[in-house]
Amino acid sequence: MAHIRRNIFKASFFLGVMLFLFGCSSYNDMIASYYKQISAGNYAEAVKELDKNKLLQKPRNKLLFLMEKGKASHLAGDYESSNQYFNEADQLLENGIGGAMDAVVGTLVNPMTQSYKGEDFEKFMIHYYKALNYVYLNKTEDAIVEARRISLQSQQQGDKFNDKDSRYSKDAFSLMLQGLIYESDRDVNNAFIAYRNAVEVYLKSENQTYYGTKMPDELKRDVLRTAYLNGFTSELGRFEGLFGMKYESKAAPEGGELVFFWENGLAPVKQQEEFFFSLVKGSSGDLFFTNLGGSIIIPFNYGYSDGNFNLNGVESLRATYPKYVARAPYYNSATLSNGAQTVSFEKAEDINELAFKTLSQRFMKEMGKVLTRLAVKKSAEYVLRQSSKGSGKDGKDNSLLEGLGFGMQLYSLLSEKADTRNWQSLPANISYTRIPLQKGNNTITLSLKSASGTEESKTIEITGTGRLQFYNYSTLR
Template structure:
């Protein structure tokens, strides 16, 4: 029996060491060659790295693979292929990513073993890239379909929350894009509705900000302009007052139309793991709660068993592996757009960094409670087995004791935060609406790098009299 106990302990140690070594590396660490090539602008090499990476090829990471393939295909100028991948990702999200088996795996092991379901802002960004791809393929009809799907995405997001005003369930930038797409199709009525809806998200806050972004002046002008074009004089006057504008005059349309230039700068934040420690306590009413070492967090214990039989001593300390975002400082600190010696300011429209940090914060309490309950159940099981190993005479059942230690080691070393995210998204997106001349236009995008030097990118656009789109990525 002693040899059996020794064998169980040795086997548990080996399994634990394997779990520990495989669990130390974050998702970013294990797919780093791909991201390094993306950052260096080596998109073909990046795609090769992506296709040979065994981690992202796993079925549980299928959504991440499709989003990354869609992104890298667009960076390579392969817009049709890009949308094939994004459409597959979209289809996965539409059909649902949750199942009883998937939930069970997460409960028994850790969230990294579950299917990646995507961050809420990542789902909106799929529509952004799909719409641009359709416009580049001169498929305005499908781009408009994508514009409508932005509203459906917002509805799906909003249905998850009871209090929608305090949670990220819509996206101001996506609504701005929606308005631009409608406008490109000469649908100024729906364009106005989209711009208005975007503006109202900003106006809900006294400082007119939305997740780290100040309301762009361009959006304010778009709301008033499209209101006037629709003959909505009352609405135009109301928004002039709300924006602090007066006597807005409709601009004369440019002969060559306009270009909306999106500048995607930097890379999205990286998810890492932090360890937090909690204890299980019982209040005077007999209710069970988790509390952290500082006492700043108090969370209920969701337990379906007999709470009166729970020994809080068995759950004196729980280590929670929790995801944490770490921002990546962009290589370029600013940019200026010039066309025909006229400088056009770029305005920030979407702050992925801020969205990542704040949406994780919003769901922390709810998800932390689930994680703690899962860990506590494991801890209670371990304690029960170890307690059963000793009989009333003080004798020890080595088999049960060994199993108890095995459960303890497995629980400790299998705990791992979900550090996956779509990391080739930019840190933030800025935009400018550029008037075009008829015929060829040479637009200069001058970037200021981290050394203070300027780098200029020249973009040639043929002014056709219509609204056109262009996105430039500096993913460093």
């Protein structure tokens, strides 16, 4: 029996080493070649890297693959293909991702082995890119449909939380975008409703700042203007009082206006963070997890255990959880000029802030699941090792059971891995501005400045048609 025990231990050890080596790599490390091409602006090469990346080809990473493929195609100017991928991603989300077996795999191994279901703000960003794609393809009706779906997404998101005002249940930027799309279609009634909804999100937030983004002055002007155009005098007066602004009607520019979105930097990446907890019994007999300093206290979820749970087998637990690491953008300011007027940008969406805060909000709930799962595993290991004692021939220890117990212990320790996946080609933040256009040809200049003082510029040609137009530009480095 001794040789059986040795063989089981060896097999467990080598399996553990393999899991450990795999576990040392984050998702970002494993697809670094793709992000390198995206940052360098080599979008065609980035698409090729996606197609040959084995990790992203796995079924559990299908949503990530579709979102990255949609974004890379959008950046390359292939808007039709981009929306094919985003529509497939949308359908995947609507049908539901994962299931009972997916949850079992996550419990037995780690969350990284489960199907990726997307961060909530990532789902809103799908609508942003889809809407722009439709606008650029002159498919106005499809862009309007996408704008309407933003409200449905907000409703679905809000249904997940009881404390909707304090959780990320609506996306103010998406509601603003919705208003802009309606306005571009000259639907000022729906535009006003969307702008008002965006304003209300800010008004309910502390200091009128929603996840790192202060209410833009441009949004204030938009809601005032559309209230006036609709003849909503009471609403106009209300917002004038709230903003401390007096609306003054003026003629629209002959060539219309350009709404310019500047997508700057890259979204933060996820890395693994380790925590050490103990399972202790409180004065009332309830079990809870606590870290070394006692600053984190999480109740034990009895629903994950069964009658065989043994507290003696759980002394300390090593748990992993993802943490975001921000990437400093190369550029830190920009202006836009039409030759006669220069305007500044206002931040519209802070994806960095959204990522950090939404992950922090669900820490206690998700860490509770992680710790309970680990405690149940440890209890099972303990029961298996205890069963081996005196269960062999002549009352001797059962080497097979003991070896399995140690093997299970090593596997549990080294297979534990945080889910470090996320849509990493999103920008760190999105800023926007409006600039008037003259009828016919317009030369628009974007001036960029880096933290070191380096200045660069990009010039685009826009034909003024008398309507509201859109343009987005990415500086993903």
